[in-house]
Amino acid sequence: MLKSFIDVDATSHFPIQNLPYGIFRPLTGGKPRIGVAIGDYVLDLSELEAAGLLQETGFNKNGVFDQPSLNMFMALGKEVWQKIRQKLQELLSEDEPTLRDNQTLRSAALRKQNEVELLLPSQIGDYTDFYASKEHATNVGTMFRGKENALMPNWTHLPVGYHGRSSSVVISGTDVYRPKGQMKPPDQATPIFGPSKQLDIELEMGWFIGQGNERGKPISIDDAEEHIFGLVLVNDWSARDIQAWEYQPLGPFLSKSFATSISPWVVPLEALEPFRIDGPKQDPTPLPYLQKDGPSSFDIHLEVYLKGKEMEQSQKIITTNFSYLYWSMAQQISHHTVAGCNLRPGDLHASGTISGSKKEQRGCLLELTWRGKEPIDLHNGEQRIWLDDEDVITITGWCQGDGYRIGFGEVTGKILPAVH
Known part of the structure; x- marks a missing residue:
């Protein structure tokens, strides 16, 4: 079974097999941006995007994850969603060192869920x-x-x-x-x-x-x-x-x-x-x-x-x-x-x-x-x-x-x- 280097309890709603998307803002301040839930943490996708870790997916829309809603990402379609999801599971897996062993990036990209405010995920037109x-x-x-x-x-x-x-x-x-x-x-x-x-x-x-x-x-x-x-x-x-x-x-x-x-x-x-x-x-x-x-x-x-x-x-x-x-x-x-x-x-x-x-x-x-x-x-x-x-x-x-x-x-x- 796929496992993350982040410890996730078996009863948690957010294992590596899930990775749901949301909009969050740190309680310490800052603008809203896109993250995924993993265990008790939020992974800041704008930090991964800025570090260039999502480029090899063929994803070339800079700034998509530095947005106050998911609308722009939603509009890109299923093929892009699948590639990003696959890359995120790879980066979070227990055997992948890219994020696991980069303490600076981990500190910037991983936040406890109780340290952020969760917002509406979408600008809902209808x-x-x-x-x-x-x-x-x-x-x-x-x-x-x-x-x-x-x-x-x-x-x-x-x-x-x-x-x-x-x-x-x-x-x-x-x-x-x-x-x-x-x-x-x-x-x-x-x-x-x-x-x-x-x-x-x-x-x-x-x-x-x-x-x-x-x-x-x-x-x-x-x-x-x-x-x-x-x-x-x-x-x-x-x-x-x-x-x-x-x-x-x-x-x-x-x-x-x-x-x-x-x-x-x-x-x-x-x-x-x-x-x-x-x-x-x-x-x-x-x-x-x-x-x-x-x-x-x-x-x-x-x-x-x-x-x-x-x-x-x-x-x-x-x-x-x-x-x-x-x-x-x-x-x-x-x-x-x-x-x-x-x-x-x-x-x-x-x-x-x-x-x-x-x-x-x-x-x-x-x-x-x-x-x-x-x-x-x-x-x-x-x-x-x-x-x-x-x-x-x-x-x-x-x-x-x-x-x-x-x-x-x-x-x-x-x-x-x-x-x-």
Whole structure:
């Protein structure tokens, strides 16, 4: 098994087999730049670039890693990503002396993760949120329309999605203010205005687009994964009471646009290849432009933790898996562009809530509590139906290999009272 000269624990999310990309800034000052996570460290790629260690890859774009976002690197495409990744694994391997034995360069290029600030990895031009979990869509549809009409007629024929708000995508650790808006209680004839009383989470995963496509030229299903730079964890916070009143006929608006939290490290799609598996069987068979041979999903274990202000420790409330998604990333990209939409480097797509068939696999509070009928019992005697102020939500996930993990770190967020 490939090993690094940097000591990495077997349970670390960031072994040499991973090397996720992120944007960091030293706590001591300096401008943001690109790094990769390795164990408890960040490897500063701008230092390696300045030292000329990346030139032999054929990479001749000076200054790409001395940037405040990954967009320029994302735009270079899969062949460049692969060459850089291969070179980084070589430089970090236990038998390679170039970086290992150069104390001056090591001191400049390696920083402890607790000594840096992690920033948004991309300048996100556009954000699209999908609704790709059949279990989630069925559960929500059953609650609101009954079991016989749980899925809308189009759901098993196309990946349902909507255009989100990229300006309110925030990095893990950013506090989230309780949103305000219109809500219509069932016992009232007219809506009221105020802070949301039904604030929820949505356990999702997202992927960043690398190279895009020209407007009017769709991305084929066979080429779709070539455009995925890497994946992150996503918590797409939702105000269910605001959403219930506003969503017809055009879908979510204020109920989703106040905040979407993402994890800081972007895991390359190539790092996930050993964990590629089949997704659910699709019935009916999708139209030809959505058909692809071979497995199109990944075995990514996902967990959600909740910590209230009166709790000493976080409590795990959800355990699920990325592979439960009915519609694959490739299908979502192909459908997104089939009418001619042009994707651009740094665009963010999210899966929608990821749920499984068991109760503990339901990816949001709306499902977990079955719209309030089954409250969550917490270890300190409290219960939750919706999020309280000062609740902290943490999502984490990883692929488990033989003696190593390919992890995503975590995405956290704390709920603050509504701004008055």
